[in-house]
Amino acid sequence: MKKNVIQFLQGCAGIAGILLLWTIASKTGIFGRIDQKSAQLLLPMPNVVAGELSEMLKSGYLLSNIWVSMQRVLIGFGIAVAVGLPLGILMGMSTTLRNCLYPVIRFFSPIPGVAWVPLAILWFGLGNNAAIFIIVMGSLSPIIVNSLQGVLNVNQQLYDVMHMMEASHWQVIVHCIVPSIIPYIVSGFKLGLGFAWRVVIAAEMVGVPKGLGYVLSVGRSTANTSVTLITIISLGVIMMLMEEVLFRFLEKRTSKWKTWE
Amino acid sequence: MAIIIKNITKSFTKNDNSGQLAILNDISLEISNQEFISFVGPSGCGKSTLLRIIAGLLTPESGSVEVDGVPVKKPESDRMMVFQDYVLFPWQTVEKNIAMGLKMAGKDREYIDRKVKWAIEMIGLQGFEKSYPHQLSGGMKQRVAIARALVMNPKILLMDEPFGALDSYTKMKLQSELVQLCAKKEFTTCLVTHDSEEAVFLSDRIVVFTGSPARIQEIISVDLPRPRDRVSKEFIAVRDHILSLTTSGMTDHI
Numbered sequence: 001m002k003k004n005v006i007q008f009l010q011g012c013a014g015i016a017g018i019l020l021l022w023t024i025a026s027k028t029g030i031f032g033r034i035d036q037k038s039a040q041l042l043l044p045m046p047n048v049v050a051g052e053l054s055e056m057l058k059s060g061y062l063l064s065n066i067w068v069s070m071q072r073v074l075i076g077f078g079i080a081v082a083v084g085l086p087l088g089i090l091m092g093m094s095t096t097l098r099n100c101l102y103p104v105i106r107f108f109s110p111i112p113g114v115a116w117v118p119l120a121i122l123w124f125g126l127g128n129n130a131a132i133f134i135i136v137m138g139s140l141s142p143i144i145v146n147s148l149q150g151v152l153n154v155n156q157q158l159y160d161v162m163h164m165m166e167a168s169h170w171q172v173i174v175h176c177i178v179p180s181i182i183p184y185i186v187s188g189f190k191l192g193l194g195f196a197w198r199v200v201i202a203a204e205m206v207g208v209p210k211g212l213g214y215v216l217s218v219g220r221s222t223a224n225t226s227v228t229l230i231t232i233i234s235l236g237v238i239m240m241l242m243e244e245v246l247f248r249f250l251e252k253r254t255s256k257w258k259t260w261e
Numbered sequence: 262m263a264i265i266i267k268n269i270t271k272s273f274t275k276n277d278n279s280g281q282l283a284i285l286n287d288i289s290l291e292i293s294n295q296e297f298i299s300f301v302g303p304s305g306c307g308k309s310t311l312l313r314i315i316a317g318l319l320t321p322e323s324g325s326v327e328v329d330g331v332p333v334k335k336p337e338s339d340r341m342m343v344f345q346d347y348v349l350f351p352w353q354t355v356e357k358n359i360a361m362g363l364k365m366a367g368k369d370r371e372y373i374d375r376k377v378k379w380a381i382e383m384i385g386l387q388g389f390e391k392s393y394p395h396q397l398s399g400g401m402k403q404r405v406a407i408a409r410a411l412v413m414n415p416k417i418l419l420m421d422e423p424f425g426a427l428d429s430y431t432k433m434k435l436q437s438e439l440v441q442l443c444a445k446k447e448f449t450t451c452l453v454t455h456d457s458e459e460a461v462f463l464s465d466r467i468v469v470f471t472g473s474p475a476r477i478q479e480i481i482s483v484d485l486p487r488p489r490d491r492v493s494k495e496f497i498a499v500r501d502h503i504l505s506l507t508t509s510g511m512t513d514h515i
Contacts, residue, residue, distance in 0.1 A: 065298070157348040160318050163336040165362040165413070177353045254352070256393060 019046050044226050053233075062215070066111040066234060069200050069211040072128060076135025077196045083136075084143030084192070085185065089177060091144070092151020105141055113138020113199030117206055131200055132206045139192035139201035145187025150181025182254050186247050193246070195237060262329045262339075262416040262449055264292040264315060269324035271310055272474070283474035284310050290477065291469065292451065297443055299452045299460040299467045301503060306472025308453045312419050315451060338362060341410035344423040347402040349394040356381065356390040362413045374482065380408035383442075386414050392418070400431035404438075411442070420452045424459065433491075436462055440487055445515045457503040461496060462489050473485050478506060 023046060025031060029039035044052075056062040091098045116137045117130075124130040154177055162172045204213025212231055219227030269288040272281040284307040292298050313319040315326050317336040325403055326333040328340070341362075342412035349358050356377050363373045384404035394402055403423055408419060424432040436459060443450055443463075456459050460467045467481045479505065483493055 005502065154426055155348065156343055157346070160316075160336075160342065161348055161361075162365075164316065164338060164341055165320065165365040166336065166338050167365045175365075176350070179350070182352075204472075258353075 007252070014164070022046055022066055034080075037070075042225055044229075047224045049229050053116065053230050056227070056230060062230065062234065065210055065215045066238065067252075069197075069213065070238070072131040072200050072211065073135060073196045075128075076132040076192055076200070077139055079132070080136045080139040080143055080192055080196070081189065084140050085147050088144040088147025088188075089120070089151055090147045090171065090182070092154075093177070098148070105144055108137075109145065111137075113195055114202040114206075116199075117203050117208075120203070121207055124209055126209055131203050131211070134199045134203050137197045140193040142191035142195065143188045146184045146191070150184030151177055153184070154180040182250060182251055186250050186254075190243065190247060193242060198236065200234070206246035263294045264290075264417065264449065264451075265293075265327045266290040266292075266315070266454060267325050267327070269311065269314060269321045269326070270507050271307070271314065271319065273428045279318060285314075285321070286474035286476055288475065288477065290448060290480075295446045295449055297450045297452070297465045297503045299371055299454055299464040299471060301399050301454060301457060301460050301467055301507060302470030302475065302478075303472050303507060304455055306470045307475035308470050309421050311475070312342070312421055312451060312453050315417070316340055318342075318420050335426045338413045339415050340417040340419060341413050342419040342421060343403070343406050343410050345425045346395065347394070347399075349380040349402060349405055349409075354391050354393055355386060355397070357370050358394070358405055359409045359412055362409060376412045383389045383411070384408045384438075391465075396462060398431075399427050400435060403427065403435060406443075407439075415448050418450045422455065424451055425455070432459070437488065440489075444487070455507075457507065458491065460503060461485075461500045467503060469503060 003246065006128045026039060026043045029036050030043060034042065035076075053062075087101070091101055113134050116134045120130040120137075124133055145156075158176050158180070159172065164178050165177065185199045200211065201213035204211035205217045209213070212234060216231040218229060219225070219231065267289055270283075271285040272283040274280075278370075282435070286288055288311060288384075288398050300311060302308050310319065312404050314321050314498070315333065316502060317333045317340065333340075349362060353361065359377050359380050363376060368376075375415050377390075381390060384407065386401060386404060386408075388403065389397065395407070397405070407423070424435055427435065440463060452463060462484055464483055469478045469481065470476065471478045483497065489496055
């Protein structure tokens with residue numbers, strides 16, 4: 001308990017340090033690079049941004065746009081998981097499937113999700129579907145690759161044990177492969193979710209209407225730096241919360257038995 | 262159950278794909294019902310390969326293994342194997358690890374609970390039912406692995422250097438426990454080991470292999486009464502005989 005309190009206070013100290021640095025940068029015009037007056041516009045003080053934030057929260061503008069992006073991410077990421085996880089597992093189990101699909105995935109995975117934006121807008125129009133398509137394209141490959149790696153790293157002797165117990169294919173998947181690969185799945189999902197947020201923001205900035213990226217781009221075009229800063233902070237908070245909600249549960253479960261050998 | 266091994270030959274493709282490496286060359290052996298037999302020999306001589314062929318986990322290129330007249334084609338739950346590194350399911354508790362095979366076989370809950378309780382008492386791990394493997398010592402893990410095999414009521418127990426990773430005190434303790442388990446004469450046991458004392462302590466017969474490819478150098482019957490006295494003259498004589506067989510020619514290589 002006491003250790004947790006200390007850890008929490010240390011975390012607060014880190015945040016306080018950033019706020020202090022921000023304040024100094026704002027006061028000194030980004031350490032003397034720009035004059036005082038522009039500094040107030042280009043890098044407003046934390047308290048000014050906080051005031052703007054409470055305005056945006058009151059009007060519901062921020063939350064409604066976060067919700068738009070969040071829905072896109074959840075649907076896109078959900079599709080990516082629904083396709084990528086089974087595909088990764090099957091690729092791990094079948095050499096033929098692996099040999100066929102691995103080159104395809106290697107080809108697509110280094111392409112940034114944002115690169116699909118022009119095509120997505122042409123194919124799906126300026127709307128949710130374009131955003132969801134881009135998210136799927138951006139987050140699919142880390143999910144596939146990580147579940148595949150997980151299956152390839154399953155202790156081969158566990159298969160021997162399962163076979164001697166005369167387990168069916170399905171039983172091997174459920175009782176041996178899936179529990180084995182949970183740590184890999186978690187890191188694949190984390191990567192995938194990170195990509196999903198990145199590409200949805202980018203897509204909303206270049207044309208897909210509404211959402212957090214749209215807020216960001218409006219903030220830029222109206223030279224409202226507070227809005228830009230608020231969007232950045234919101235993104236950080238959202239990512240942290242999503243990781244807590246989605247992955248803490250899985251990680252807690254695995255930490256019960258997982259030991260690094 | 263009696264096991265008849267007929268003219269088994271097995272080779273593996275070399276790592277660099279430069280050809281085949283012969284592991285077993287025309288091995289024939291008969292193991293009688295409820296016998297405790299050990300395979301001894303230098304490491305890499307193919308004795309574990311033979312064990313895996315008996316288990317049905319590997320297919321030989323030629324030759325066959327018959328259990329009570331029925332050829333072995335695939336792994337079956339009446340032949341269970343125990344491994345050197347335990348191979349427990351790390352995400353399952355002790356009792357769930359032991360229950361796994363019964364669950365796969367679709368046994369009902371009441372039967373599983375009764376069997377698991379019996380097994381935990383047999384291996385003396387009461388109080389550890391809810392522990393995870395990483396919380397157990399090596400000896401305890403191997404007890405769980407043995408219990409997991411025995412709840413399936415195997416006719417044949419295959420053990421691949423089961424005590425090789427344990428300290429010598431734990432090892433002797435588990436060997437004595439194994440003697441008691443086998444005294445009930447419920448299954449045939451094949452043990453792969455490189456420890457000649459272990460082989461003499463446990464076995465009815467000891468098959469000494471030379472490698473490679475492995476062939477049978479000598480089969481030694483151990484007629485000493487159980488529990489065997491590790492420091493008796495007769496015990497040491499048999500042990501030394503095996504040692505001299507397995508270490509002969511060793512100096513050439515060193």
